[in-house]
Amino acid sequence: MIKAFIFDLDGVIVDTAKYHFIAWRRMANAVGSDFTEEENEKLKGVSRMESLDLILEWGGVEKTVAEKQELATQKNEWYREYILKMDDSEILEGILPFLDAAEAQGLKLAVGSSSKNATTILEQIGLKDRFEVIIDGNKLTRSKPDPQVFEMGAEAMGLKPNECVVFEDAEKGVDAALSGGFYAVGVGGDNLKHAHHVVPDFTNLTPNDILQALPAAAI
Numbered sequence: 001m002i003k004a005f006i007f008d009l010d011g012v013i014v015d016t017a018k019y020h021f022i023a024w025r026r027m028a029n030a031v032g033s034d035f036t037e038e039e040n041e042k043l044k045g046v047s048r049m050e051s052l053d054l055i056l057e058w059g060g061v062e063k064t065v066a067e068k069q070e071l072a073t074q075k076n077e078w079y080r081e082y083i084l085k086m087d088d089s090e091i092l093e094g095i096l097p098f099l100d101a102a103e104a105q106g107l108k109l110a111v112g113s114s115s116k117n118a119t120t121i122l123e124q125i126g127l128k129d130r131f132e133v134i135i136d137g138n139k140l141t142r143s144k145p146d147p148q149v150f151e152m153g154a155e156a157m158g159l160k161p162n163e164c165v166v167f168e169d170a171e172k173g174v175d176a177a178l179s180g181g182f183y184a185v186g187v188g189g190d191n192l193k194h195a196h197h198v199v200p201d202f203t204n205l206t207p208n209d210i211l212q213a214l215p216a217a218a219i
């Protein structure tokens with residue numbers, strides 16, 4: 001029986017991919033390189049250092065471990081300039097009524113994000129206190145598609161994976177949820193068809209819409 005919803009942050013609750021893109025491009029340009037918005041899609045749900053490795057690889061740029069550390073730190077400073085300007089107007093449509101309805105139905109709510117900035121973002125948009133559990137990139141030793149982020153979330157709520165639904169916008173995030181034995185709902189893209197259910201976004205969506213779309217064993 002489903003007892004909790006675990007939300008990815010970037011791409012599900014807010015669209016921070018646009019800020020990651022601007023900050024990563026600034027960094028890529030600084031090392032004489034660049035990358036496209038299409039390539040940026042491949043960075044969704046991917047950790048900071050793995051994202052940096054991919055961007056350098058696309059540009060054919062080689063850097064030492066120490067240089068990479070500096071570049072990642074610089075990118076994060078730029079990224080934080082953007083997220084520190086965020087407010088509740090950036091919460092994606094439908095999220096607030098969905099959280100209210102889920103809470104009213106007695107479902108537990110958690111966030112499972114690869115981002116080390118997840119708590120800052122949740123504070124900026126005023127949602128930090130809405131979640132019983134927040135697992136972010138600072139607590140993780142393995143990145144999505146490893147299920148660690150969601151396993152830690154379920155464990156912190158005292159639940160088993162098959163009692164939780166994970167909402168994810170990234171292919172690697174859906175992979176992570178499925179490999180951990182969670183129910184997975186893809187939010188957005190065509191690359192999420194392997195999830196148990198896919199929704200375009202949260203507009204007019206209710207928790208019951210989700211529960212009814214899952215395999216019978218989930219309810």
Ligand code: G16
Nearest residue numbers: 010043044045046048113114115116
């Ligand atoms: C997010 C983003 C990724 C980003 C990662 C790490 O994951 O989707 O693009 O690279 O966090 O972010 P940071 O550099 O802030 O630690 P998620 O899991 O919330 O979608």
Ligand code: MG
Nearest residue numbers: 008010011169
């Ligand atoms: Mg995401």
